[in-house]
Amino acid sequence: MPTQYKRVSVTLTPPLQAARERLRRRGVKASVGELALAGAEALLTDAGVQDVEQRRRALLRKRLAERLRTGKGIDADALDEVRSGGWTRA
Numbered sequence: 042m043p044t045q046y047k048r049v050s051v052t053l054t055p056p057l058q059a060a061r062e063r064l065r066r067r068g069v070k071a072s073v074g075e076l077a078l079a080g081a082e083a084l085l086t087d088a089g090v091q092d093v094e095q096r097r098r099a100l101l102r103k104r105l106a107e108r109l110r111t112g113k114g115i116d117a118d119a120l121d122e123v124r125s126g127g128w129t130r131a
Contacts, residue, residue, distance in 0.1 A: 051077070 051073050053061070064071050108114045
């Protein structure tokens with residue numbers, strides 16, 4: 042029967058089949074399409090979390106660069122000590 046949607050074929054690999062069986066044992070009868078949709082949504086959520094983390098790190102790098110450029114908030118004596126003696130743990 043013709044359809045306006047693309048059709049794909051999915052191979053039930055052992056991990057996919059195992060996940061499907063675990064769901065069925067819990068009383069959830071999920072189709073392969075539902076599994077694909079749930080997986081895609083989980084991947085999008087993870088990508089969103091990674092985007093937020095990348096933006097946070099970029100902001101921290103920008104703040105550090107600004108502090109280094111202006112010298113604000115930099116302890117010059119401590120910087121000289123690290124340059125000459127390396128890092129030490131307290």
